[in-house]
Amino acid sequence: MAYRTALITGASSGIGEAIARALPPSTNLLLTGRDRPRLQALADALASNGRSVEFETADIGTDEGLNRLVAWAEPYEPDLLVNNAGFGRFGKALAEAPPEESDEAIVKVNILAPVTLTRALAPGMVKRARQNGHRAGLIYVASTVAFFPVPYLATYAASKHFLRAYVEAIANELRHDPVDLVAVCPGVTRTAWLERAHMPVPRFAKVDEPEAVARVALASIGKRPVQMVGSQGHIAACLARFLPRRFIVAAMGLMAESWG
Template sequence: MAFRSALITGASSGIGEAFARGLPRSTALLLAGRDRDRLSKLAQELTSPGRVVRIVTADLSDDQERGAAIAAAESAAVDLVINNAGVGRLGRVIENAPERESEIVKVNALTPVEICRALIPGMLRRAEARQNQPEGEPGGRAGIINVSSAAAFGPMPFFATYAASKAFLLHYTEALAEELSDRPIDILALCPGATKTRFFERAGIEHLGFSMHEPDRVVREGLQALGHRTVHIVGPGNYLATAAMRFLPRRIVTAAVESVTKKWS
């Protein structure tokens, strides 16, 4: 983990905060999120001699604030990007607020695309420059972790837009990794299942009915998988569930998922 500088979106809590804590102390951080107070507290805690931790308060569904976060990352010359920010909303599509449905797509799908397109060219130039030096420098590769979801592997009635946005991010990441497979950058779609974060409360989900992983586990497996595979599903249970969603008839999958998501409210 020789990254010099990392951007983490959705860093004020949950998986994003765990990534900030899980990266080596040698990695400078740019923490992006909506909650300035939580970001400031985390930055103060993680700052140490020789390590700079900056924050950028941004609602990534807003064009201007998303642009400001990207500009801050360009200025920080990041070589690791963790697109972790995500939102969802339980309910029928036609009953959810239109602006909420749009927000899900902007944060979960549009934001990672814009961040990747804006930052990857510079990340590649810096990585290649380090590799081309006479003796080479450590950290001659860049990295992207796009946090997708186990929900990306099948349709999810009552959670339709969230699951579809994560499916987009999964497919986008796999394709991007193949396009850049001959360049000095490692790209990973990290697919956790239910994780102990504030996500479910914000999404309007009260009762999941099954156990959840700790954010630290998601981060640990994600950092270990980066550079070794393109897709990583956290936990054997989630792996089996996503395999079933891939291979069973779609109608059966949709009906089975609906029977679960109806119980969440």
């Protein structure tokens, strides 16, 4: 891997932190998230001779935070962008959800933020890659639920479906340019997201570690635009392709109800 500088969103824990730790020491790091003490600790742990590690706290669910992140990152000229930050909420049916639990934040973090960062940073990444004879990279952390409508997790699952389709389309648009895109689709992963989303772990699910997802993400970039993580993910994607849609929605609804 020959990336000079990587920008990683949601880097303070989970998959984002694991990707930061998995990148080689030759890659400078730009870390962002909302937890300043954790970002500071990670930066201190990963800084080494010749390697620069910078961090910036930003809430990319707000216009101000997103714009500030773009302005901060651009001068460092990243050639790897890792769109990892994500937000979701498992719970009540739409008609029963309390008014304060707006899904607007999910849409902003999971859709608007990666699209905005891509539009702002990718043109410069591609231009520099052409000039330097290198390749740029864009990694998007999606989910296995990107292949399913999931009752009680509807907005989150739909946002990951958007992300997967977006990456497939942009990868085709940029197929003649020196840039690689991948949407990595993990299943249930042992991160703080589960607790924040009030998401119980399904009894049948194999729980992956963030480090395993990070390895798959970095190994698959440049090979295919969508990469599942683990055998369960591959099986789920096949079922989503061949089973009737009505059956899939009904089955996912029953499973979601059993989770609660």
